[in-house]
Amino acid sequence: MLEIKNLHVKLEEEDKQILKGVDLTIEAGKVHAIMGPNGSGKSTLSYVLSGRNGYEVTEGEATLLGQDILELDPEERAAAGLFLAFQYPVEIPGVGNMTFLRTAVNAQRKARGEEEMSSTEFLKVVREKAKELEIGADMLKRPVNVGFSGGEKKRNEILQMAMLEPKLCILDETDSGLDVDAMKLVSDGVNKLRAPDRGFLVITHYQRLLDHITPDVVHIMYDGRIVKTGGPELALEVEKNGYADIMAESA
Amino acid sequence: MAALQRKFDDTEARLSGLTLPEGGWSAATRRDALSRVRSMGLPHARDEYWKYTKPATLVQPEAPAAALFAGEETPIFDDVDRLKVVFVDGVFDPEASDALSMSGITIERLADSNADIHWARDLYGKLELAGQSPVERPLAALNTAFATDGVLIHATAKAEKPVNLIYIHNSETSDAILHHCIKLDEGAELTVLENGPAAARFNKVMEVDVADKATFHHIRTQGRDHERRAATNIFGRLGRESIFKSFTLTANGVLTRNECVLELTGDDAVAHVAGACMGDGDFHHDDTVFITHDAVNCESRQVFKKVLRNGATGVFQGKILVKKGAQKTDGYQISQSLLLDEDSQFLAKPELEIYADDVACSHGSTSGAIDEEALFYLRSRGVPQGHAEDLLTLAFLAEAVLEIEDQDLQDAVNGRIEAWLMRRRTA
Ligand SMILES: Nc1ncnc2c1ncn2[C@@H]1O[C@H](COP(=O)(O)OP(=O)(O)O)[C@@H](O)[C@H]1O
Numbered sequence: 058m059l060e061i062k063n064l065h066v067k068l069e070e071e072d073k074q075i076l077k078g079v080d081l082t083i084e085a086g087k088v089h090a091i092m093g094p095n096g097s098g099k100s101t102l103s104y105v106l107s108g109r110n111g112y113e114v115t116e117g118e119a120t121l122l123g124q125d126i127l128e129l130d131p132e133e134r135a136a137a138g139l140f141l142a143f144q145y146p147v148e149i150p151g152v153g154n155m156t157f158l159r160t161a162v163n164a165q166r167k168a169r170g171e172e173e174m175s176s177t178e179f180l181k182v183v184r185e186k187a188k189e190l191e192i193g194a195d196m197l198k199r200p201v202n203v204g205f206s207g208g209e210k211k212r213n214e215i216l217q218m219a220m221l222e223p224k225l226c227i228l229d230e231t232d233s234g235l236d237v238d239a240m241k242l243v244s245d246g247v248n249k250l251r252a253p254d255r256g257f258l259v260i261t262h263y264q265r266l267l268d269h270i271t272p273d274v275v276h277i278m279y280d281g282r283i284v285k286t287g288g289p290e291l292a293l294e295v296e297k298n299g300y301a302d303i304m305a306e307s308a
Numbered sequence: 309m310a311a312l313q314r315k316f317d318d319t320e321a322r323l324s325g326l327t328l329p330e331g332g333w334s335a336a337t338r339r340d341a342l343s344r345v346r347s348m349g350l351p352h353a354r355d356e357y358w359k360y361t362k363p364a365t366l367v368q369p370e371a372p373a374a375a376l377f378a379g380e381e382t383p384i385f386d387d388v389d390r391l392k393v394v395f396v397d398g399v400f401d402p403e404a405s406d407a408l409s410m411s412g413i414t415i416e417r418l419a420d421s422n423a424d425i426h427w428a429r430d431l432y433g434k435l436e437l438a439g440q441s442p443v444e445r446p447l448a449a450l451n452t453a454f455a456t457d458g459v460l461i462h463a464t465a466k467a468e469k470p471v472n473l474i475y476i477h478n479s480e481t482s483d484a485i486l487h488h489c490i491k492l493d494e495g496a497e498l499t500v501l502e503n504g505p506a507a508a509r510f511n512k513v514m515e516v517d518v519a520d521k522a523t524f525h526h527i528r529t530q531g532r533d534h535e536r537r538a539a540t541n542i543f544g545r546l547g548r549e550s551i552f553k554s555f556t557l558t559a560n561g562v563l564t565r566n567e568c569v570l571e572l573t574g575d576d577a578v579a580h581v582a583g584a585c586m587g588d589g590d591f592h593h594d595d596t597v598f599i600t601h602d603a604v605n606c607e608s609r610q611v612f613k614k615v616l617r618n619g620a621t622g623v624f625q626g627k628i629l630v631k632k633g634a635q636k637t638d639g640y641q642i643s644q645s646l647l648l649d650e651d652s653q654f655l656a657k658p659e660l661e662i663y664a665d666d667v668a669c670s671h672g673s674t675s676g677a678i679d680e681e682a683l684f685y686l687r688s689r690g691v692p693q694g695h696a697e698d699l700l701t702l703a704f705l706a707e708a709v710l711e712i713e714d715q716d717l718q719d720a721v722n723g724r725i726e727a728w729l730m731r732r733r734t735a
């Protein structure tokens with residue numbers, strides 16, 4: 058589904074190489090996790106895949122369902138089925154959460170040549186999904202993420218994901234700042250979306266989230282590369298011993 | 309010295325083309341106003357108050373021609389149940405207007421009221437005169453002297469429906485001078501709507517006397533004609549527990565100077581002045597606001613937002629003056645611009661002058677581009693760039709538009725903003 062080959066990325070503004078040859082293949086229906094110490098390039102990978110400005114791909118490629126995505130605009134990547142749950146969801150004063158959701162859903166439908174969702178249907182679906190994530194009418198009415206707590210922001214990301222029904226979901230540290238209850242809501246939300254035709258890339262710092270969202274494959278990223286790949290047991294190993302051994306091995 | 313001489317020469321040149329209406333209750337006031345103009349001189353490029361806006365084309369004897377603009381939109385307030393008063397190039401159009409009668413108010417034309425005694429005698433030119441200090445507003449005095457028409461509205465109770473002043477622009481060289489007087493008695497309520505480009509050059513004064521516990525709402529949209537020019541002045545006096553709320557939407561127009569001078573004279577009064585403007589290219593828009601607090605526990609808000617692109621210029625001069633004894637004043641002023649490119653500019657002069665010690669006043673002025681983070685967030689959800697930019701632009705203007713209390717009118721204004729943005733949407 059997602060194929061990344063030998064991806065090298067540097068910052069546009071300065072001469073700093075951040076990704077130094079990432080290879081990664083995510084199959085439909087699978088959950089891959091990426092773990093790794095701070096600064097190893099995990100968020101950069103997620104941003105480059107979703108098309109944020111400021112990065113330059115110097116080598117390598119990335120395809121989603123066979124389509125080269127690195128040439129596409131962010132909105133085209135979204136319409137192609139890519140979704141990033143942000144590590145730091147952005148606050149947008151003045152834009153209502155509901156307006157935002159409906160605009161996004163319909164923009165993607167339009168881009169794919171599908172019919173737009175009627176406002177009644179949209180309302181019905183959004184209320185249903187919001188309820189599962191314990192997102193109240195108030196949060197739907199408020200401006201996007203403005204005044205939301207950390208946990209509310211993350212739940213709002215999952216709501217967007219549920220509404221947009223992407224093919225490939227990237228979750229960047231969705232567990233950070235969540236208490237136990239919010240963690241459960243978020244992971245239930247993610248697990249509900251697991252499907253044979255959908256892939257997941259779950260970026261996390263802690264094994265904790267992986268107790269709830271069981272990964273099929275675990276990768277360790279360090280200094281811009283994937284230095285180790287294994288099964289769920291790799292996450293447990295990291296939890297117990299930290300990254301020191303792995304880092305030493307790869308150095 | 310030469311510059312000063314030129315100022316007075318230019319003033320006389322302008323005056324020579326105008327005739328002072330004779331007779332009736334306003335004659336003496338008009339003569340006084342004319343001598344005010346003569347002694348002040350009309351605005352000149354060297355005047356401090358006109359530092360950011362060139363007044364020459366507002367002062368020169370002939371109005372610079374303004375091509376007529378055929379937009380395909382229906383006039384903004386057409387769906388509102390209102391009393392229509394239509395002026396075409398500053399000339400009253402009885403056919404297009406409704407009968408001037410409605411419960412809660414009396415309304416008549418300035419040009420029709422020639423009696424020697426009239427209630428408007430105590431208002432016409434009086435607030436304008438008071439508003440000449442501490443800063444001179446010669447174009448308003450010129451208006452008092454030479455206004456050819458306008459409406460005189462006396463609200464005695466809650467008006468049955470809004471009064472809609474509609475200004476149609478039909479002649480490329482029209483030069484219109486209108487003067488409205490609006491007097492609200494204690495507890496009266498009135499909404500005045502204004503729309504349309506009015507003329508190639510438009511000089512308009514609106515004096516509003518809001519008595520104790522009265523409420524005045526004003527929502528105006530200035531027409532989309534690209535080459536039109538306007539100098540407008542609102543003078544308002546607010547009594548105890550009265551409410552004054554004015555909102556202006558400006559899209560296009562080569563030159564607009566909107567002045568608003570309010571004096572809060574009764575305790576617990578509330579004054580809000582807001583404006584949203586969008587300019588593209590040859591556009592210069594100036595909001596000049598002067599709010600004086602002269603009573604206890606009053607609130608004033610100035611909220612001005614400007615979206616500027618392709619070299620458009622926005623100006624804001626806003627002042628809050630809190631007089632000695634005006635304790636518990638709550639004054640707020642914000643002026644912001646969203647610059648959609650590097651050619652556009654925003655010039656702001658926010659001022660606070662406070663002579664009371666127990667007040668809460670805040671002001672802020674910013675100028676910036678579209679928030680890249682927010683833009684990427686929207687795009688990453690599939691919203692195309694142009695649409696995402698428009699959403700963020702609407703959001704930027706929202707604080708000003710939200711000053712309109714009536715939801716339908718708010719929606720109507722947002723509709724106009726969206727349409728304006730949509731016509732310019734890139735991708
Ligand atoms: N826009 C940027 N400007 C400067 N440095 C950046 C930028 N983006 C990422 N980096 C740097 O790249 C490295 C990887 O960062 P990041 O991808 O956020 O790592 P992780 O998510 O694994 O913690 C860090 O050293 C970080 O400081």
Ligand SMILES: [Mg+2]
Binds near residue numbers: 144229
């Ligand atoms: Mg990160």
